[in-house]
Amino acid sequence: MAGYVSAHRQGSATLPRRRLTEPALVRWTLIGIALAFLALFLAVPLVMVFSEAFAKGVDAYWAALEDPDALSAIRLTLFVAAIAVPSNLIFGISAGWAIAKFRFPGRNLLITLIDLPFAVSPVISGLVFVLLFGRRGWFGPWLFDHDIKIVFAVPGIVLATIFVSFPFIAREIIPVMEASGTEEEEAARVLGASGLQTFFRVTLPNIKWGLLYGVILCNARAMGEFGAVSVVSGHVRGRTNTMPLHVEILYNEYNFQAAFAVASVLALLALVTLVAKAVIERRLARSLAAHDETAAPESA
């Protein structure tokens, strides 16, 4: 819940006719206030990231990114996302199938439970893994005896990242799978398709845009998570530092230009995410509309 609102599928809203809107003066005043607010809180900060990143020129910018610690932070971030996103993707598909295609008691409770990580503060998302796997945690002594390190090491970072990015894919797939119904899958089964054939040939084409949407949001969160990862990371430069943690270290060392250089890469990722999101939203709206059209004659 908190931390996220679901996909905004903008319909082709027809704009009201002339007399049903405010006078031009009021209209432009309101537009002006809204844009000023958005410029102040969104546009100016965004511009500043890049301006600070290049404050000492292009060479300094590249130097900050080519620094061995920065490179290892980039590698770790990619590595963590490469585990977290596919794990949550498999979960999302599995949960989507069970929840959207079948009816069972406790269904709504299950959906609420999947949303839980959104309601939890990032710091708490990290803390719970320290309470489980830390030296004094539930499994701490056992892990210590077997010389396994989870918290303050890479496995802890992976776990915390999976936790915070957990609901994104499932919560996009469930409504899309629900909207496409079960008739097509049933027909495929009756015609002799196997379960997996049915999924890959019938279900997947129907949910691909919703799936991609969820993957993109999940990936953005996985690569950008700071609070949860900060709690479980050992903050060892070059070893357990992800990109957001590297930004923090550089900033706290007053190396602002380098901090913003690394931050600009993350900001770029955010911009790519926003563009991809806008494109997919349009596709999603179109595929849902197409589905409604094909479904309409049956219901009539």
Next chain:
Amino acid sequence: MSKSNRVLPGFRITMAFTLLYLGLIVIVPLTTLPVESITMGWTAFHRTLTDPRVVASYKLSLGASFVAAIVNGVFGVLVAWVLVRYPFPGRRVIDALIDLPFALPTAVAGITLTTLYAPNGWLGAPLARHGLKVSFTPLGVTVALIFIGLPFVVRTLQPVIEELDLQVEEAATSLGANRWHITTRIILPYLYPAWITGFALSFARAVGEYGSVVFISGNMPMRTEIAPLLIITKLLQYDYAGATTIAFGLLVISFVLLLAINGLQHWTGRRLAH
């Protein structure tokens, strides 16, 4: 069980995997908080929660989140209205930009806002000349929380404004109502449930927020120390009990808000169905 359940395969295996994964990744880790809080006993629990520094951090987190949610409530409804109803050049781009706070990693937002509002920053310098300090004050905390909560109100209201029945406005107009009356008597009352939902979502997100706030807050105990930061501080001092207690309190607040939001969305859904 409906008929389709017998035709489609895979319910058992996908359900089993869903429950296992959910249990291992989310449920088991989260149960540590209530279990640890209960085993530490009431006195220790009570002592931590009434510690002045903890109380101050809760007050700041809740207070700043509330103010930020109010600001987002006011400007969010305006932005949502403008984006849905008024055509202007660049509307699509602006609409996509609304989600920036979701997509931008919180640490990036944190250092950016801090630099922007620092006494020598782009916005901090002119404000400082007027005697207004933002970075490293509770005001700075609020600014970061406005940024982080901004999309919630807008995104909750946009679909509701799109659904507004133009015929009602048309009827009111032909009956002689002017735009002011239509706005205050018809449109705004219709938006209330979604508006409050957006406010609550924005508030809930802000209460637990960490990354975008720690840099701009300055982290002075009793003054600009938010509750999530205090959890980390206690953890670094190996005060696991203290960290757990503060976290549990925060978790309870989040759950109460989650329940309220679910109720509100139910209400909004019913209103929209009419």
